[in-house]
Amino acid sequence: MSYFVQVVVDGLSNGAIYAALALAIVLVHRATGLVNFAQGGMAVAATFVAFALTRAGVPVLLALLAAVVFGFVLGALLERGVMRHFERGDPDTAVVATIALLVLLTGASAFFFGYEPQPFPSLFPNRTFEVLGVFVSFRSIGTILVLIAVMVGLQLLFRSTKLGLAMRAVADNPESSALSALPVSRLLMIGWGLAAGLGAVAGVLVAPQLFISPGMLDFVLVYALAAAILGGLDSPVGAVVAAAFIGVAENLAGAYLDVVGDDLKIAVPFVAVMVILVVRPQGLFGRKTTVRV
């Protein structure tokens, strides 16, 4: 029994990693109606800023704040300088522009810091405690608490603030938002900035475990996309629940299904996501409207 619970707990802490980036994807989709492949690249660039600061002796918390500010500015600048150029064109071109940004940011991070993963200091103590034979790390608990706070914050932002409602309107329909005198371009910029700032939080949260490297979030992005889409793309709660589901399903399959084994356990959540989407195209928590690419 405690083995089962341990596997679930391990799955949840994996899920927390996916959820961190999935939240950023949801935010940028809510704000701009676009899926951003560069989300991971921006998060890594910001995390590298924190990395450089901690190496220079700055406390992690302060470095995190600096990374968030850097991320916000980076995201806003990239929206203003690059993405704006593509916002009215073919959506495929805009998506490929985010792929270009991902490649470029990865190259830039590697230029300064190299490709080899390097240790990153943790915000939380690197210790575990035992409850009824199950070992839980403070780091996972800390990560999950921060995620829940961010999730609630986002939910409030979108539901209850003027800014959030305006951003949603812009993402849903930029033309009529412009007609109703919303500052569309500034809102898009803020949306990208917020998402990149959130990405910085995600990066700093997961870097102690994944180690910081330019490709740190490349594969996490795949899981995060799966979580965001399964969660309905518009719902912060949905993304977190879906990420937890993916992490747990993967680990349980690896531990208990011998046919699946360690090598194919990744297939289980992805097949599950496929089946769920076929049955429920709008995702677990999505609004039942058409999804804009």
Next chain:
Amino acid sequence: MTSTPHTVRAGALVATASIAVLLVSGCTRAESSGGLGGDGSSPGITDDSISIGISSPLSGPTAGPGSCTVAGLAAYIEAQNADGGFEFGDGNTRQVEFTYLDDVYDPARAVSNFRQLTDQGIFAYVGALGTPTNAAVMPIAEEEEVPQVLLTTGARTFSEDQEAHPWTTGFVPTYATEGRAFGELLVAADRPITVATLAQNDDFGQSYLDGFTEATEGSQVEVVASATYEPTDTTLDSQVTELAASNADVLLSAVSVTPLQVGVLTKAQSLGWLPSIFLPSNTSTPGTILQPGGAEAYPAVFTPSFSKNPNSPAFAEDEDVQAYNAAFEEYGSQIATTYTPHCTWSYAEGAVLAEAFAGMEEPTRESFMTALRSISDFQAPMLLDGITVDTTSDDEAAISTVELVRYDAGTGGFAPVDGF
């Protein structure tokens, strides 16, 4: 397509430009055909120069080790060039022209790079990292009789049958050699020992286990739990949890990815499982793996080693290390900004190359291969005392012995092993 002149013009324009690019970057058929130059020498060698090439992952997930594989070799070669050049067995002194390309660990890209390098007229292809990439290149190298040598991969394919593949040799010990060393250590203890294994789901992990199994067959050493992982996994927590349930005495962790190996070390102790640990030579660097992983918590951490760690205080006064650090700082640090052991391996490989040049009596690839296959008992720089290069065996890599060492948390370095 006649109804849309624009598109055809676009096609013509870009296609012409591209073919022009290709023609500039490559040469025509007449120039490249024919293995021998006018005076009987092979391509890529003149009286005062020789060109060698390498393709390794320099971007993407494997770029850390890939860059180091290029950087160490570049450091040795450029330092030697600056020092006057390389002495050859035919009496000439030559400068080595060194070309490196990025293959992103993609076999198709590696084949493309190999063809580009031979087209540009390299004499030999040296030191490339990666199993699938080198496997894709091997048949072409054999067919075109281009030396594909001193490869930085421990896969057996490149070393186990050198009669069938006369143009290919491996450099670093095969993974099986490392696994075997662990097995032998445990068998020598002559008591019942339980082992849990964690291996990468590819030839790296598999040959590691094969070597270990060969050595422990019929002994009191028993594998009681085993798990595998994919290099793309985010964490190995669930595998370690599974293995910890066995409570084995020893964990053989054939993990080649730095953060995952650190994760294994932290996770096992967080579950209260404290076995003796066996780590592969490529993921046991104290500064990046053992200290962040809290390796001091374990009763013992063993690793095969064959090269000196240039960052270790134990070697700070070592002449090899000082020469390495100076050369790397000047010529290698632009290519690889972070250290992996591959940097020192490929530096040593440069010295083996120089040794082969010194034995090369004619400026031909055949003569080079003969010289390269006749090196024995050669003490290359940066290799540990007692580890020598021997290329005369036709079923082993150039380095076929490893020394097991034990992590000494007090000094942050390694100490010799006197039994398990």
Next chain:
Amino acid sequence: MATATRPAPAATTTPPRSVVTRAAAAVAGLAVAVVLVVAPLVSSPYINFQLASIMVFAVALLGLNVIMGYTGQVSLGQSAFLGLGAYITAYGVLNDWPIALSLLLSAVVPAAVGMLVALAAARLRGLALAMITLALPIIGVPLARRFDGFTGGSQGQVVSWLRAPESLGLANDQWRYYVVAVIALVAFLLVRNLVRGRIGRSFAIVKENEAVALSMGVSPYRTKVLAFTIASALGGLSGFMYLAVVQYTSPETLVFATSINLVAAMVIGGSASIVGTALGALYYVLVPVLAGQVNSSRTALISGAVLLAVLFVLPAGLVSLPRRLARRRSARRGTRTAPHDTADDAATPTSTDGSAPAVPAPAATTTDQHP
């Protein structure tokens, strides 16, 4: 390429111009064809390898363009079909199947797999569909490692085959080039006819608006399944060609990153354009080579910058380059020598060569064609 939404080919609306440009186009096309036939005879094996690689990825991109460019459904799984086709071919060669059988199965089996996936998923749209296609390479890689009896596992499979028949007097690299060139030519001609015909029109309508498609009696579901099946078949076919050129396949052949790069190359070449597909393949193969010429340690930085720069200058892809140049030239002269061009650009910003209708179809014309 004219489509249903353009009753008359663009060029015929300005007859004096069109004669000249048609002639110029014919000459240009002929020149390209001659170069493609003659080039391998005089080029080194390396250049022939690159030219043949361009053919390989052109067919993979052609498939991607059918589903993404023409039908408007994002696919992030094309590399899985490429890998499947390569593995089937490798298996066939190693088990002494006739080459024709390997060729056939390398297209048919991926098509069947693609169709099965599409039957389940084609009711989805946009990102949900993208997600399902993304899962294919993600699951495919560990599957390829698992079934090592069929695939050779992580070591991959070296397959030495397709040697030039002695009677022809060609070297192996030349022979392989011509084999893949013929396959690519046939694939391109077939798809060109397909997208110009009735099926192509239904692709375009589904891309534009699924509701409108329904009202016209075009089933979006069946159309998408068909497009996805064709895309998978072409992906598998490119796998056959891949094995012919590279002579090796391994799980690395089908990694997700390849799918992403293919999507980028397709958009860079020109969405919903046959010529654009070929240009995308040129880009896919040549930019890494160029990046290596500049600085091999900075390839990611260089490729990213080039990709972004091309998108900035030519958001509609390389295929729109001459139009851009023409417009620039006429702007500089201050005269409107090509009024048709500029007007056309303004009306259809996403349509590069008149092949993708960005403006909704005039209902009358289209319904006529779908009785």
